[in-house]
Amino acid sequence: MIQIVTDSGADLSEDQKKGLPIHFAPLRITLGDKHYDEINSITPAQFYEELKETSEYPITSQPTVGDFERIYREIAKTGQQILSIHISSGLSGTLNSAKLAGAGRSDRCHQKLANGKNSRTVGNHP
Incomplete structure (x- = not known):
C-alpha cells in the first residue's frame, strides 16, 4: 500500500480524511x-x-525538514511506499523540505514527489 504525505494546507475535510492512508506535516x-x-x-x-x-x-x-523526517521514518518502519504531494515549489518551500527529508534514505522508504500547482491539487476539487 502507498502512504500519502502532504501538509496541513491541503483542503481536506475530516470526512474526506477518514480511512485514507494520508499523513499531514503541519x-x-x-x-x-x-x-x-x-x-x-x-x-x-x-x-x-x-x-x-x-x-x-x-x-x-512551511513544515520543517524534521516534520517530514518523523513522518517518513514512521512510514518506513512499515516498509510501505510514500507519495508526497505538495503545492508548487514556486509558492512555498514545503516541497524542498520534503525533498531534503527524503534525501539519502537507505531504508525501505521509497519517496515519489508530486509538485502540485496549488492546494486544490491535493484537496477538494470543484
Whole structure:
C-alpha cells in the first residue's frame, strides 16, 4: 500500500480524511506574538477568533525538514511506499523540505514527489 504525505494546507475535510492512508506535516502560523502548529495547537475557529483580536496579518511557514523526517521514518518502519504531494515549489518551500527529508534514505522508504500547482491539487476539487 502507498502512504500519502502532504501538509496541513491541503483542503481536506475530516470526512474526506477518514480511512485514507494520508499523513499531514503541519504548517506553522504566527499571529502577533503567538506561534501555532496548524494541526496540533489551533483550530480554524480559534484562528479566526485570534485574528479578530489583532491588527497584524498572520504569517505562515512551511513544515520543517524534521516534520517530514518523523513522518517518513514512521512510514518506513512499515516498509510501505510514500507519495508526497505538495503545492508548487514556486509558492512555498514545503516541497524542498520534503525533498531534503527524503534525501539519502537507505531504508525501505521509497519517496515519489508530486509538485502540485496549488492546494486544490491535493484537496477538494470543484
